[in-house]
Ligand SMILES: Nc1ncnc2c1ncn2[C@@H]1O[C@H](COP(=O)(O)OP(=O)(O)OP(=O)(O)O)[C@@H](O)[C@H]1O
């Protein structure tokens with residue numbers, strides 16, 4: 001059963017048609033990769049899913065509910081979390097505090113709190129935040145200011161923040177960009193494990209083909225705003241249309 | 252202790268000790284010494300220290316934590332004063348109902364103004380709060396609302412005060428000045444110890460206790476998940492939205508809390524001197540609390556108290572300085588030089604005090620953007636380096652909630 005269904009979505013910026021009749025179905029519990037050359041419209045598609053942009057026409061349905069017209073925080077409350085291409089983290093706070101925020105937040109958008117209790121008195125929430133940091137191998141950077149992290153670490157932190165929410169669908173925009181090889185491999189292992197253990201559905205935009213082919217169960221190829229192919233990974237490798245799109249987009 | 256960690260407990264105890272011993276500390280110079288000029292242990296001045304401390308602590312909850320710069324906070328202070336005087340006029344001079352009403356009225360005003368102003372952020376938010384405050388100032392200054400209702404509400408530019416024919420239905424035989432269940436605010440104990448003279452005013456101690464309570468509450472808010480959330484609002488609202496959290500209710504909540512602090516400060520001003528005037532709501536008064544908070548260190552716990560203390564103290568010293576005193580001080584110099592120096596310095600004292608304040612503010616913003624707290628941290632790590640007590644703590648200056 002598909003948990004996310006995008007049908008005939010169009011989005012233009014002035015005269016530029018960034019998305020044209022885009023269709024996408026993500027099956028529950030799978031990892032679906034979205035690839036394509038720079039400027040193909042991949043991030044725009046995610047923006048239309050999370051409420052940052054509204055499609056001009058078309059429909060977006062998640063878990064049986066339409067996401068169109070909902071505010072970003074309302075969409076998140078339905079269970080969609082996103083890791084951004086440019087990391088969106090709380091730069092002024094410490095790494096640990098960054099993870100605490102989604103741990104305090106509840107699915108309905110309320111914040112587990114009363115104004116006078118101390119952050120430190122919440123044992124279970126602290127334990128969860130610490131576990132999230134362990135999961136992404138960042139426990140040693142706990143007290144660092146998030147803005148001073150490397151780009152790869154920022155993204156791993158953002159991933160921990162999203163995972164802390166127990167999302168039903170995790171959208172990742174180039175999760176390994178800016179990471180060293182070893183961290184990229186750790187991230188692949190982390191995502192694979194999460195999908196296996198927690199059955200979180202994921203849609204991943206990625207340029208690194210090693211990552212794509214290690215993780216994806218299905219791949220959509222986007223070029224100039226349209227989905228040109230959608231198939232199993234083994235059929236995508238060496239697909240003539242895909243080769244053409246990448247070569248055509250290269251100059 | 253009391254739900255505070257060790258560091259915060261020490262800070263709380265230090266502030267409490269300073270506040271309770273202020274009448275002695277601030278009159279450290281013997282009464283007839285030349286330095287007695289720099290004493291500040293007078294009831295009026297000490298009361299202003301702690302009252303404006305409350306105002307700045309509350310302002311810092313909003314500005315320091317969320318980054319929303321309100322440029323109209325004096326409006327809440329003003330309505331607090333009016334509310335308190337109205338309690339004196341209607342009931343009696345007991346300060347308890349006056350203080351309670353001033354907080355409640357300020358909360359109501361800040362709820363409405365906050366609800367509307369928080370629809371925008373950044374400079375637009377500041378402009379909206381400024382516009383509201385100026386509208387309230389004009390309304391109070393010309394008593395527009397009162398005239399429209401056909402009553403005296405703010406008494407216009409004369410200011411609101413208590414008259415003999417006011418109802419004062421609970422007055423009975425009670426005192427004819429503000430009091431706490433009979434204990435008059437203006438009462439004081441004067442201790443002569445050797446060449447020293449110390450004044451212990453009742454009004455000051457009431458304000459000081461309320462300031463300590465406000466400070467304690469502020470620490471608790473800083474350290475709570477609510478405080479964490481507010482700092483997250485300042486840091487990155489986009490991430491907050493994509494974390495399923497709508498920041499509006501939290502920002503509004505802290506706006507109202509901070510308005511209530513201002514209302515309390517306004518109420519206390521009226522309790523110390525049962526008068527309320529529109530000038531308390533003017534934009535310069537709103538600007539002053541911004542300056543106090545930034546000068547002390549926005550977003551730090553102790554900053555607003557240091558800032559308000561420093562400004563009120565310097566204001567007192569500089570506006571008291573007159574040419575006669577300056578001639579005394581520079582008298583040892585050759586005549587021409589003396590005259591020139593006095594001429595220059597006198598431009599920055601008395602009426603010219605605001606020039607000094609402006610200059611001081613610029614120096615702090617340029618060289619110490621973290622305010623006095625940052626200055627203190629710099630000195631501390633400098634001393635630690637000099638005495639070779641290991642390396643300075645990793646990020647003294649950058650810990651946002653010191
Ligand atoms: N907010 C916007 N306003 C105007 N044009 C935009 C906007 N966002 C994206 N575009 C344009 O839409 C097209 C698709 O951009 P998008 O960011 O979706 O590409 P992408 O596939 O994510 O590329 P990359 O791999 O470089 O991240 C680009 O030509 C881009 O310039």
Ligand SMILES: [Mg+2]
Nearest residue numbers: 042043044085
């Ligand atoms: Mg992109």
